[in-house]
Amino acid sequence: MIYLTPLQSSLVPILLILGLWLVLPAVIDRERTWQRAVLYGGCILFALRYAWWRGTETLAPVGLTVDFIASGSLFLIELAALVGSMSAFVLMMRTRNRSGEAEANLGWWRDRPAPPKIAVLIATYNEELEVLERTIVGAKALRYTNKEIVVLDDGRRDWLRDFCAQQDVRYLRRPDNKGSKAGNINHALGVLNSDPEPPEFFAVLDADFVPHRGFLSRSLALFHDPSVGLVQTPQHFFNPDPIQHNLGLAKSYPDEQRYFFDHMQPSRDGWGMAICCGTSSICRMEAVRELGGFPTDSVTEDFMLTMALQARGWRTVYLNEALTEGLAPEGLKEYVSQRARWCLGLMQIARSRLGPFTREKIRLRERWSVLDSSLYWLTSFAFRIAALVFPLLYWFFNITVVDAGVPEVISHFGVYYAWVLLTTTLLSPGMIVPIFHDVTQLVGAIPITRAAVTGLLRPKGHPFSVTAKGGDRSRIVVQWGIMRPFLVLWGLTALGLTLGIFFDRFAYYDAGDGKSVVLFWTIYNLIVLTVTIIACVELPRRERHVADAPERTFVQLPDGASVTTWLSELTRTTARLRGLTLPEGARVRIELREVGPVDGYVLRTSRDTTLVQLLPEAEEREALIVRLHAEDNTPGVTRSQPGRVIRDFGLRLSRIGPRR
Structure with a gap:
């Protein structure tokens, strides 16, 4: 009879999951709902098991003590993040691919005397000519015939008016910037509706998004269903985002939004909860006219447009085909501020007349849609910060916030984490690489968490912030403002670890086997913080189309x-x-x-x-x-290969200066 130690016993489930990792890829079908439900159902079960263990066996004794307050606070933050994760697991149990539907309904308008008229709206505020030229020329090259290109200039620039005249596209400006981007579009819709022949549909493009030539015809095919009010397509990028670029992963790691557009949106569509993301979408004019235009209650007018349309019975659907490509934020500051704005906008919607707890007649799934997104922004990033801060309480104040040994942690958290990685690898391959995934969320965690709290407490009165694109990117720039908190945390973590190991502080509080847990946790945090600090050093850029092949x-x-x-x-x-x-x-x-x-x-x-x-x-x-x-191509990196990611990051570390 073989006797296993507690540590060996805790590793058995991990080994079984690794065995499934070798077998399941050959039999899994990513589009079968029952298979997805089994895998994500396992994620939920292991999450509940882990949460029960954390709440019943790892907290300090109940009482008005610093230990209980600290351990309880971390548990509540983690529990909130787990609730958000479990909501996402349920959402990901379904998925939908509408490419076949689009193919079957191409040209549904052929029995009409002429194709439906489409206005292609290019919203702009302060972008350079180099950025706008790409979008305008690309829009003119669209294969669809009955279209009108309309540039909406909220910067009121005479040179852009003249350029539009040279390009033979329509140019509109308004006397003020009321309502920001939503107000700009609403002004244009008012002008278009007064035309002798108003368009039946309109597409929205940000100034830095170039449509592929089949964008209109492929997207319009889904409007064969008269209940569809809006069709959203993915937002992919022809340049690396700041984290990809600064870590040297432009050719081996997907951009941060790839998971949402390639996997989350099709799952939302499977539940009838796809959302408008602004650019790369097409709207039915009748549906938006019924609303009285784009809502202006939120700085994320696109998501709110979806909610307003669905409240009136219009559907938003998602076509998961690369039909546009855009310019990702090139600077880390712009990257972070963009995501903080998205977070603020979601909190505004959560507090609005279309929020999850409103008395308006909104279906349960629409309420869930807003609640799921709000949980993501409110809990995920706050937990990232907490995971860095709370171990310091052990090193400096003798407080153990997670009182557990190595076998118990492996048996509960390790099994949960391994199953989530298995599920993600099978159903969303190449999307998650540990450490680097943490870094993509940690970089903006502080301003995003601040925006979440601000948006909930004070949802009104926040100006719309335009994400700057273009400009001089030829120098090394250290984003000290973003880096500084991580430098402080790195220094405190390294100092605490040094005191604990070399000055007998590690045994100051006898946490038993739990000492190994906090040691591993601290070393992992140091690695994540180190990579995050490197990501804050912006390397020079040159124009590069990442889909190019020799x-x-x-x-x-x-x-x-x-x-x-x-x-x-x-x-x-x-x-x-x-x-x-x-x-x-x-x-x-x-x-x-x-x-x-x-x-x-x-x-x-x-x-x-x-x-x-x-x-x-x-x-x-x-x-x-x-x-x-x-x-028609798919720009950017669609999935990562961990070996290549490690190799490219190693090359980045070995580089003394930027590549020329």
């Missing part, structure tokens, strides 16, 4: 001869050739697929690579924009 091309040399070589990287202004070395300043002509021959000259060479400065004419420049941003 291709063969013809190059006409200065002497008139032509050679075939590899085009390894292409932007609107440069081409990188591999396998060819030319002197600096040499004039060349490159044959670019879907563009034609483009003149240029050699900027610099290194080893077997030549960087060419392109000199495109106006038509060639627009063709380049269409090729780079408007063709």
Whole structure:
């Protein structure tokens, strides 16, 4: 008879889960609801088991003591985060793919004398011409014929008015900025509704989002159902977000929003709870007219539009196809402020007439939709902060906030965590990599938590904040304001650990086997904080389309001869050739697929690579924009491979300076 130690016994369930990890990928079908329900149901069961154990066996004795207050506070914060997670687990039990429906209903309007008229609204405030040009040229290249491009300029810029005239697109401005983006769109809808032929539908594009050529026709197909008021499509990005870029993971780790758009939104759609996310959406004019325009009660007018439409019986559906691509925030400060604004907007909706506890006639699932999103913003980020702060109470104040040994932690938390990773890996492969996932949430945790509390206590009176895009990104910038709290936490954590290990503080309070738990917890926090601090150092950027793949091309040399070589990287202004070395300043002509021959000259060479400065004419420049941003492809990294993530991060750490 074999006897196992408590530690060995606690590892048995983990080993069983690892065994399932090897077997289930061959048999699982991600779109079968019953299979998803079994896996996510397991997540809920293990979460409840863990929560019961935490509440009954790991807290300090009940009483008016610092120990009980500290351990109870952490438990309540963690319990709130677990409730949010369990809500998400239920939501993820379903998923829906509407590509087949779109394919079957392409051209449902063919029996009509003309296709429905669509206005493509490009909302802008302070974006540069380089950003706007991409979007306007891409919108003009849409395959759909009966469309009108309308630029809504809340910056009232004469140069943009003149550029729109050159591009033969409609330009609108208003005398004030009341209602921010929602007010800008409402002003445009009022003008369009007074036209001799008002559009039946309108698409909304942010100034930095370029539509793919099939965006309108594919999305419009879902309006064959007369109850559909809005169709939302994903928001994918042709450049890495700040965390991807600063950690050197631009080619190996998905952007932070990929999980939401590729996995969460299809699941929301499976429950009839898909939400409008603003850009990359199409609305039925009749439905929005019935509302009296976009609601202006929240700085996230898009989510609130969904709630208002559903309250009147109009459905929001989701087409999970890459039909647009945008410019992710390039700076960490903009990245964080954008997410804090989203959080604030959700809290405003939660406190509004369309919130989860309103007396309005709103269906239960709409209430759940807002509640689920509010729980995410309110609890997830607060728990990230608490997980860093509470271990310090042990090191400096002799307070054990989790009184448990290693076998118990493995048996309860370890099993729960392993099952969640198994489920996520099977149903949303390549989305979660430990440590890096923590960093993506931790970077903005403090301002997001502040916004959550502010939005709940004081939902009104907050100005709309536009996320800045473009600008000079050629220098290393240290975001000290964002980094400073993490530097302080890193210093306190390292100091506490040092005192505990080398000055006998570790045995000051006899926590038994629990000492190993707090030691592991502290070391993990140091690793996460270190990576977070690195993410706060912004590296220089150059334009790069992350979906590019090397291709063969013809190059006409200065002497008139032509050679075939590899085009390894292409932007609107440069081409990188591999396998060819030319002197600096040499004039060349490159044959670019879907563009034609483009003149240029050699900027610099290194080893077997030549960087060419392109000199495109106006038509060639627009063709380049269409090729780079408007063709049907899926930009960005769709899933990660942990080995490659570790390799790329290792290269980032080994780099003394930024790559050129």
